[in-house]
Amino acid sequence: MDSKQVYLPSLVFLLSLVSLVKCSNWCYTGCAETPSHWEEMPGSSCGGQRQSPVNIVTSNVTADLALNDFIFVNFSSQHTIKLVGFNGHSVQCTLMDNEVEVSGGGLNGTYSATQFHFHWGDKEPHPGSEHTIDDNRYPAEMHILTIKKGVTTEEAKNQSDGFAVLGFFINGTDNGDLSGAWHTLTSTNITGSSVDVEVSFNFSIDDLLGDVNRKQFYRYHGSLTTPDCDEAVVWTIFHEPIQVPHNLINRFSENTDLVNNFRPAQPLYGRKVTASPATPLPPVSEHHWCYDSHCYYSPPQWSEMPDSYCGGQSQSPINIDTHSVVMDNTLGSFTFKNFDKGAINYITNTGHTVECVLKDNMVEVSGGGLKHAYSTLQLHFHWGTKAANSEGSEHTVDSHRYPMELHIVSKRKDLTLKEALQTSDGLAVLGFFIEDSQSSKRITSSSGVSSSDMRPWTKLTSYFSAIQNISSQVKVTDVISIDDLLGSVNRDSYYRYSGSLTTPSCNEAVVWTVFKDTVKLDHNLMMMFPKYTTFQDIYRPIQSVNNRKIYSTSAAEALRSILLYPLLGCLFALVP
Known part of the structure; x- marks a missing residue:
């Protein structure tokens, strides 16, 4: 040797x-x-x-x-x-x-x-x-x-x-x-x-x-x-x-x-x-899309995908210009069925986002100016990067982009999913902006539960380590309701417009509700999304409004909602 x-x-x-x-x-x-800082090093490419x-x-x-x-x-x-x-x-x-x-x-x-x-x-x-x-x-x-x-x-x-x-x-x-x-x-x-x-x-x-x-x-x-x-x-x-x-x-x-x-x-x-010619490749008919440029079908090319509607005139997301919204007194309160129940069945990594799939036929949405009752199917998220000041919401308000956005997707109860995708109001999506809980102070709700209570979100993100691989999923055993995640968000104040799904094939079948109030979430919990999935900047760029009208709950209704919590606080203070 x-x-x-x-x-x-x-x-x-x-x-x-x-x-x-x-x-x-x-x-x-x-x-x-x-690695995220290598580009900042002197002489680095x-x-x-x-x-x-x-x-x-x-x-x-x-x-x-x-x-x-x-x-x-x-x-x-x-x-x-x-x-x-x-x-x-x-x-x-x-x-x-x-x-x-x-x-x-x-x-x-x-x-x-x-x-x-x-x-x-x-x-x-x-x-x-x-x-x-x-x-x-x-x-x-x-x-x-x-x-x-x-x-x-x-x-x-x-x-x-x-x-x-x-x-x-x-x-x-x-x-x-x-x-x-x-x-x-x-x-x-x-x-x-x-x-x-x-x-x-x-x-x-x-x-x-x-x-x-x-x-x-x-x-x-x-x-x-x-x-x-x-x-x-x-x-x-x-x-x-x-x-x-x-x-x-x-x-x-x-x-x-x-x-x-x-x-x-x-x-x-x-x-x-x-x-090389000898390398086995999948059939040409299989198509993949992404948010950045690491694939052939990045957002500018989504409209070129087979059976795509992404080049249409009623696409989402959009920038909501508050100076041009139209007040609509018919946009009243929603009725949320079983939003207070533990309805999340499992969480999955779709390859594009974290999606929480709900139990069948349990959660419903109606009212709020919607002409039909809708069965809620799933909720998912959009976010930016791991940076402290990251912005990743899909919709923007007066060109301001929030750190994250939550979408709750519902289908008309009287239609199949296939039919809903081909109907202008076949789907109803509720959009909630998410921002750092430390960015501003929040008034507690009448129930006395602070919106800074992060326990439901801590439970939710605790499952993320099990879905690091694409297509992986994990059964949710904790009781986590949609109400728990939304906290004390004012759900009577919102914007409304007609648009599309924000991912291929971008069907123009969505009645959009974007809430003015924001969900407050601890920054460390926000970071769980890019950390465990490695996905970053998973939002579609803003699409042209193309003369569509954006409606808003009336000023009087919004003012009443804003004043409600302080008023209730005063009333409770008078109780002996």
């Missing part, structure tokens, strides 16, 4: 290296310069529009015949890895100079491989790949970094294709080779004071990659995924993952005290992702 190589049953070397890592001015968690990683939406990927087979030089050599180390951000294997090369695969030239490293999560089932496929994140990801031959590192940083990175997803298996290349790599012991330690492995890069089909891959232009995030990378993401036993993957997080060392997915900003 080579004296430079010692095998142990765990990744002991990483533990010994943690104390040796030099301080860095960025991190994934635990310091000021987390992390705020650019060609950033990596990205979410690859396979239905938006097109095949490119120019993406031919790769040529891999010395990938089968067992003597190309010269150093292994932990740099505080990843485990990195440094390769012998000018020995490993990559060409073909649609690359413009030959590239020399310099190192490969890894990204991981926090033990399974908390995945940590940087790139995602249709929002699916793999347990880990391996990056082989190569630089174009004939250029220096500094020159490469200033060329759009100066680097070529080969990305391989790593998937966990219940069984597999526990004595091969991955065992050797994750069992290496490093001693001494050097972060990088010389090794003499008896395995090759091919041994690590296993049976991955290297004819199937995705291609796009992006950046390095760590500061300074230079936009100089031709990315190749292989479709098939490397299969590695779970316990070997877990050694990365177990022994480094480093978890979740992956950058969140970045917007595409119009970039196209292509694929």
Whole structure:
């Protein structure tokens, strides 16, 4: 056995290296310069529009015949890895100079491989790949970094294709080779004071990659995924993952005290992702939409989707110009049936928002100028980012956008959902703005319950950890009523207009009620929405009013509602 190589049953070397890592001015968690602040660092390109990683939406990927087979030089050599180390951000294997090369695969030239490293999560089932496929994140990801031959590192940083990175997803298996290349790599012991330690492995890069089909891959232009995030990378993401036993993957997080060392997915900003001809792609008929530019159908393109009404003349949301609203004395009080009951059946991550699905045929809305009775189906939310001053409501009032907005969606009781979507008043949506409970003081209701009581919202958000994956859902066992969530909001003062759903296919079938009063919510609870879903700025831009009338409850009615609470307070004060 080579004296430079010692095998142990765990990744002991990483533990010994943690104390040796030099301080860095960025991190994934635990310091000021987390990924959301990388763009603020001096000399950083992390705020650019060609950033990596990205979410690859396979239905938006097109095949490119120019993406031919790769040529891999010395990938089968067992003597190309010269150093292994932990740099505080990843485990990195440094390769012998000018020995490993990559060409073909649609690359413009030959590239020399310099190192490969890894990204991981926090033990399974908390995945940590940087790139995602249709929002699916793999347990880990391996990056082989190569630089174009004939250029220096500094020159490469200033060329759009100066680097070529080969990305391989790593998937966990219940069984597999526990004595091969991955065992050797994750069992290496490093001693001494050097972060990088010389090794003499008896395995090759091919041994690590296993049976991955290297004819199937995705291609796009992006950046390095760590500061300074230079936009100089031709990315190749292989479709098939490397299969590695779970316990070997877990050694990365177990022994480094480093978890979740992956950058969140970045917007595409119009970039196209292509694929090699051999890559399996879904049928063209499957369409995906999103709020930002990480997919083909971003908001400006929603009207181009099949069977879409998003280009219509009565679209939502809108800006409510209070100077042009029309007072309507027929807009009276609502009748809310079972809003005081625990009606939430389950909570789900739709891939676009957090949605609370209600128990069937339990909650109803009528009155309030509505011409029909409506059965309430679900409620969902729109929000901005994790920033303290984030704004994410869909509707705006005099161009002011609130931090969040709650939509309670109801369907006419006399119609099927399909019929309701094709009827101008088939749906009724109640919109409530949400703002920080500390932004202003709130008068308590006549029941004596303060609107700052966050217990119902604390219960609601406690379920979010169970819906971090798209399409996941969790049964609600707590009694949480809609009344609990709305608190003491004045429901007699509101705006009314005819509009549409605010997500594709944007059917113009909605009677909109937007309440003037706001729900007050603790800022930390607001942050649970972007934290657990990772969705940000999930609101549609303002749509043109197009001569539609916006109505309002009468001034006298609004004044009566505003004066009600103080008056009741005075009356109670007189009771002996």
